[in-house]
Amino acid sequence: MICKYCQLIRSFDAKYPLRKATREVKGDYPRCDWHWRYVCSICGKPIHFNGITWCEKTRRFICLSCAKSHRIVRRTFWNWKDYYAIECDPCGEHHPALDYLEFLRQHPWQLHPDMLKKQEGLDSDLKLPGPTYFCVPLKEGVITEEQISHAWNNLAVKWSCRYTEYGDKNRRYIIDPALFKIVGAVNGLSILDAGCGNGYLCRLLAKKGAKVVGVDISRKFIEIAEQKEEETPLGIRYYTQTLCNLSMFGNKTFDLVISNLALMDVHDLEKAVVELRRVLKKKGKLVFSVMHPCFSSPPVHGWVRIPQDSSRKEDWIYWKVDRYFDRSMETWQYGDMPPTYSFHRPLSDYIKILLQNGFRITDFEEPIPSKKDINEHFRELGDCDRISWFLMIGVKKA
Ligand SMILES: C[S@@+](CC[C@H](N)C(=O)[O-])C[C@H]1O[C@@H](n2cnc3c(N)ncnc32)[C@H](O)[C@@H]1O
Ligand SMILES: [Zn+2]
Ligand SMILES: [Zn+2]
Ligand SMILES: [Zn+2]
Missing domain, CATH: 3.40.50.150 (Vaccinia Virus protein VP39)
Structure with missing residues (x-):
């Protein structure tokens, strides 16, 4: 099974690789490791890759909830029309979320082959958590x-x-x-x-x-x-x-x-x-x-x-x-x-x-x-x- 995200991106970029879906394989939206969830270095919680960023200076993943602030940047890339820019404390810059970082070829796994090999930052769960209503x-x-x-x-x-x-x-x-x-x-x-x-x-x-x-x-x-x-x-x-x-x-x-x-x-x-x-x-x-x-x-x-x-x-x-x-x-x-x-x-x-x-x-x-x-x-x-x-x-x- 192919990752749904990879498929989507491929339809905009003929050179994009089609990766195997390894996560949520029985769900509506099977995904590859790249397009899965990453663990925030601050709160320790896994978050969808479009809601988390990577700070190259401090070498941390920072999620939307832990960031000091974030904003939506309207820009078309692949099939998407915007991305989150996440304010990084203490470095002070707004870093794009991992979806746009990948587009820029600045995803941590693109910058650091050792991180890719170890799949550093990736959430180990294979499935999304279920609802938690009482x-x-x-x-x-x-x-x-x-x-x-x-x-x-x-x-x-x-x-x-x-x-x-x-x-x-x-x-x-x-x-x-x-x-x-x-x-x-x-x-x-x-x-x-x-x-x-x-x-x-x-x-x-x-x-x-x-x-x-x-x-x-x-x-x-x-x-x-x-x-x-x-x-x-x-x-x-x-x-x-x-x-x-x-x-x-x-x-x-x-x-x-x-x-x-x-x-x-x-x-x-x-x-x-x-x-x-x-x-x-x-x-x-x-x-x-x-x-x-x-x-x-x-x-x-x-x-x-x-x-x-x-x-x-x-x-x-x-x-x-x-x-x-x-x-x-x-x-x-x-x-x-x-x-x-x-x-x-x-x-x-x-x-x-x-x-x-x-x-x-x-x-x-x-x-x-x-x-x-x-x-x-x-x-x-x-x-x-x-x-x-x-x-x-x-x-x-x-
Ligand atoms: C969502 S808050 C809204 C408070 C306020 N009206 C506001 O808009 O900020 C709901 C409020 O209802 C109060 N409440 C719940 N049951 C109540 C009851 N039986 N009698 C009086 N107040 C009650 C709660 O203590 C709470 O302050
Ligand atoms: Zn993918
Ligand atoms: Zn966090
Ligand atoms: Zn930073």
Whole structure:
């Protein structure tokens, strides 16, 4: 069997050798040793050859995740249209990934015959690792609120480090613009931020003149929010509490309830919706965003790529979804942060729970960033305009 990459390159370069496939031979994309995975000298993890570089000066392999930064260089070579330039610390230069280095004849195996002979840097595994999802049916008793709050406590500090005063990129460029458009002027309104996390949105709303209260199940998140309030007082009050029991608020307390990417993390959605409705004034509005349930059903969501381990967008062919009707709990991990939980339900569950509990739908958005923001901030990820990551729904008390 011939390596798929070698075959592809041969169709652009008649002199390119056709090597035997020795890796992933039973997979969709059998590959030769050259076109396999190389082990990063820093983190020790194997990475697809287009996501790792070689520094000739320090004689190290450096992967995308360990590099100080990286950028995409648009250049056509063989069948590809771009490559990663990976910043090398301490040498300070941007080195091209191994695919472009090979094209330049500067692949370490081209520069050093001894490395080729010993196949230095090559990952010894012959197959790609399988998926690592944990997901169990969503039923009562499968998890406690203590466990949920504990998980978020562990995560709170690292999670907040990713935020500026405008939240993370998704919030700043995708979710919040849609949210602010739906809620309009907030000056003078009393607002509950349900599942407020570190309170970045509470602060944005307070700066726009709203009287804001934030509630979150995680004590640690609330501590972070309270510390910010101490540093720069905006009159925001915070409570560590589950949304399923808001007994500290009387009926009809708030003009507006906002909940940003929190309700898919709430175990008992119906209980929370009943409470959120109770604390809303007559004609009050609830506006919330969740991870879009149509594209996030565990355990198998993700981009299907050929080959499977390539991080380059050109190699992503479509987004797969399955088990959509399984109501399930997913244990997930963001980067190297501690794990936490989300709860998948089909879209109709959200809608039915809202309608059956006395809400009328007024807004329904699948927000995507502007063309300009995609170019400036999502260029590399570049998938937020291929599928809808988020769903935003506005409802009024019927
Ligand atoms: C993805 S974070 C979003 C936080 C914040 N809204 C933001 O956008 O930065 C989800 C939040 O929901 C909170 N949460 C999960 N279950 C909850 C519950 N039952 N009651 C209140 N908050 C809950 C978590 O502690 C976490 O802060
Ligand atoms: Zn090959
Ligand atoms: Zn690495
Ligand atoms: Zn270097």
